[in-house]
Amino acid sequence: MSGSLELPSLSSLLPELAEYVALPSISRSADPDTMRATASWVAAQLAFADGRVVETDGFPVVRGEWMGAAGAPTILVYGHYDVQPTGDLAEWSTDPFELVVDGDVARGRGVTDDKGPVFLVLKLAQAFVAHEGGLPLNVKFVIEGEEEIGSPNLPRYVREHADELACDLVISADGAQWRPGEPSVSIASKGLVGLDVVVTGALGDLHSGRFGGTVANPVHALSTLLAGLHDADGRVTVDGFYDGVAELSPARRAEIAAVPFDEAAYAGGLGVPELFGEKGFTTLERLWERPTLEITGITAGGKYSVIPHVATGHIASRLVGAQDPEHVASAIAQHLLARAPLGVEVEVRVDDARVSAYRIDPGHPAIRAASAALETVYPGEGVLLAVIAGTLPATTLFEDVLGAKTLFFSFSTSDENLHAPNEYLRLPRIHEGMRAWEALWRLLADGEHRLAPVGTAGTTAAVTE
Amino acid sequence: MSGSLELPSLSSLLPELAEYVALPSISRSADPDTMRATASWVAAQLAFADGRVVETDGFPVVRGEWMGAAGAPTILVYGHYDVQPTGDLAEWSTDPFELVVDGDVARGRGVTDDKGPVFLVLKLAQAFVAHEGGLPLNVKFVIEGEEEIGSPNLPRYVREHADELACDLVISADGAQWRPGEPSVSIASKGLVGLDVVVTGALGDLHSGRFGGTVANPVHALSTLLAGLHDADGRVTVDGFYDGVAELSPARRAEIAAVPFDEAAYAGGLGVPELFGEKGFTTLERLWERPTLEITGITAGGKYSVIPHVATGHIASRLVGAQDPEHVASAIAQHLLARAPLGVEVEVRVDDARVSAYRIDPGHPAIRAASAALETVYPGEGVLLAVIAGTLPATTLFEDVLGAKTLFFSFSTSDENLHAPNEYLRLPRIHEGMRAWEALWRLLADGEHRLAPVGTAGTTAAVTE
Secondary structure (H helix, E strand, O other): OOOOOOOOOHHHHHHHHHHHHHOOOEOOOOOHHHHHHHHHHHHHHOHHHOOEEEOOOOOOEEEEEEOOOOOOOEEEEEEEOOEOOOOOHHHOOOOOOOOEEEOOEEEOOOHHHHHHHHHHHHHHHHHHHHHHOOOOOEEEEEEEOOHHHOOOOHHHHHHHOOOOOOOOEEEEOOOOEOEOOEOEEEEEEOEEEEEEEEEEOOOOOEEOOOOOOOOOOHHHHHHHHHHOOEOOOOOEOOOOOOOOOOOOOHHHHHHHHOOOOOHHHHHHHHOOOOOOOOOOOOHHHHHHHOOEEEEEEEEEEOOOOEEOOEEEEEEEEEEOOOOOHHHHHHHHHHHHHHOOOOOOEEEEEEEEEEEOOEEOOOOOHHHHHHHHHHHHHOOOOOOEEEEEOOOOHHHHHHHHHHOOOEEEOOOOEOOOOOOOOOOEEEOHHHHHHHHHHHHHHHHHHOHHHOOOOOOOOHHHOOOOO | OOOOOOOOOHHHHHHHHHHHHHOOOEOOOOOHHHHHHHHHHHHHHOHHHOOEEEOOOOOOEEEEEEOOOOOOOEEEEEEEOOEOOOOOHHHOOOOOOOOEEEOOEEEOOOHHHHHHHHHHHHHHHHHHHHHHOOOOOEEEEEEEOOHHHOOOOHHHHHHHOOOOOOOOEEEEOOOOEOEOOEOEEEEEEOEEEEEEEEEEOOOOOEEOOOOOOOOOOHHHHHHHHHHOOEOOOOOEOOOOOOOOOOOOOHHHHHHHHOOOOOHHHHHHHHOOOOOOOOOOOOHHHHHHHOOEEEEEEEEEEOOOOEEOOEEEEEEEEEEOOOOOHHHHHHHHHHHHHHOOOOOOEEEEEEEEEEEOOEEOOOOOHHHHHHHHHHHHHOOOOOOEEEEEOOOOHHHHHHHHHHOOOEEEOOOOEOOOOOOOOOOEEEOHHHHHHHHHHHHHHHHHHOHHHOOOOOOOOHHHOOOOO
16 A cells, blocks of 8 residues: 655755745745745745745745545645754854755755655655645645744634645644654654843942942842752742643653663763653653743843943743643743742743644554654654644644644654754655655555544544634 | 142134044954054153153054253153043944034033043143243153053053153043042052953753753852852952952041941932942942952853853952062963863963052042142042052052152043044033142142152052062
């Protein structure tokens, strides 16, 4: 059933992928023309599906749909054509916008997040049309251009086009696999809420000698506030922070304990002297099942010897289970404001993006089909059920608006320098990914893993607005 | 005796001061040619004293001496021709390097720190030579070009020219008066030692979701370390930090209590909600007589949602009494290293500059002469004995090498935006300063305040190497 389609060779695929990577579609800083040119490139690849560039309040969405499989399920393929900024060019060994093949990897900004993983789906669909005259099931495409800046305009677009986007399942080409050499399907991703803590003292920076000892130092005040957010055991001290976090069941603990995880190798790979986190949980339990509160940045003063008049910290909290982003943000804010030290003013500004955690039942037909598809490509390796400890806001959006669960089916791997210099994609992943998508589509369209319409299978019951 | 010299008018002085301010002698960033041109401008003003530009290992020193007062004491006038960086030009209301007169102030980078206060001494000396054929006492000039970067090459220059620089007293044209409208003589300045605290975790920044909860966060670790440097009462917790700090005598407490100081006005002027500092001391006691430990900057991460792999804080500690900078630095370093949290590495790097506190006896003839000189210019206002809570490294250098005490005699005022945008000098200070220097020189040369040679008066006994 799978593996029967004739696929294009790498030598014919790479020049096209190089064209795509060469478009510097950095959503944080690109001009609209560059973003539109990139969207048009993707739309042209979707010519078989009436590919088109659709305006939004921000950078456009690329749409398309091939609906010729009467009676078959309808899936929505999600991905994004925008990329992260390059960061410091000096840290790149090659030009970020030139696809450079180096051994069995290809390097370039966006090649693994998310241009490569989307590209291989487009090329697979084209191969289906070329060799079989159509796809095994109905497919709608939504390739957005603002994922790397938090998808600010996607919610409105999806809400306003809910009928047009109706589907039985979303399959995301975004969201990396956990580890190389180990096929995995992700059954959850964490939510996110962020906030700035701004501590203000005097009207301006003060000479640390001529005013030292007379006023509270905002950096000292901020340090004290931030230091107090965890106890010595790494547990978050904020009252109400853990509301909605279920106790970890013995069954889940056993599942996680069964996952091969070499703590020493993990620590060594990161270059940390030892691992650290909330007491009472294993490293993998903390990573997959526990919420976190991390200080992601702090800034005050500079090289001059002053008492800075303002000190700012940013906190990112990753959420699990039924934690409510609003509730968590206000709990953190109340905690900080209640502890505002003497002599300074404390302000908390919650980020716009507030994303709940997402989870799909391991028994969902999509998970079973995805596992089976991966087994056809990676026979005998077993398929791990993993968690994406990052945040993919589109999942909850699609669940809320379309009533559709999202399956993560990316052929990126989480170690491929996503968001960092020297981003790369393992070249074998291109054909492996195409074969896996081919198998997945065939499995969902037919046979024991055929996707049930929304609402008929218990595990697909979705929250709708 | 004083006030008899014919002084040039402001209208003749300001164009020359404007020339001086127009030279952008920012020691932190200027090219050597600009610095040398500024030094040459000062040397030309010292033509009457064989003014010359002397090379050092860094930017040159301007030297000169007028030694025609046989039998009179010899003083050394110290100042600097370099200035601070402009900072953000958008915060300046006028071009920093154009002297702009606005009502009774003149604005421009360096106009009050230290170009104006040095300029008025040069013009006074020229007036003496023009109208009286010479100065009332022997004067050596040392105007350096690296004060704003910590005078890295001055110690070697002074040590290698100790014989040539021998003097009975140093008078510094640097070091602002405490408050406007209130003549003061400073009897002390604080020492300084600074250090960086660098906390390192992983090899690179980590995605806060995909790695959150598994490793210690360097920002959190740094916050905890910095928060622990003071207790809730504002006292420094570092063992050994207060070694060498004498208990405040009831007499000194009474003197300070007698100084008019409006806490509410001070807090209001700084824009802080309330004052804060070490418990058990008044604000002025803390400012003048207690050592401080301030975090002057902190940096980690940025706008991306990462666990930063490195977090850096800078600490500046101002010293009093017999505190030893080396000892304080190593006490702070030991305190921090002993508390290094799990999962990170802590490194402490002590700054090169290590300056002890400086003090001159209130009964020293120079203090009495300075007070008397100020009384002739500001009759009936009384002269306050104040402390410069900042650090003037040259003082301890001159004491150590030349065995000479330093009198601070600047006509800058500490509120004139030193080191900040829109630096200014009150115009009346120019003539007031010239009159005061005239009176001071005459008093030191003759009469009851005549300066005694080093070693003959008990209060001038100096530590020499």
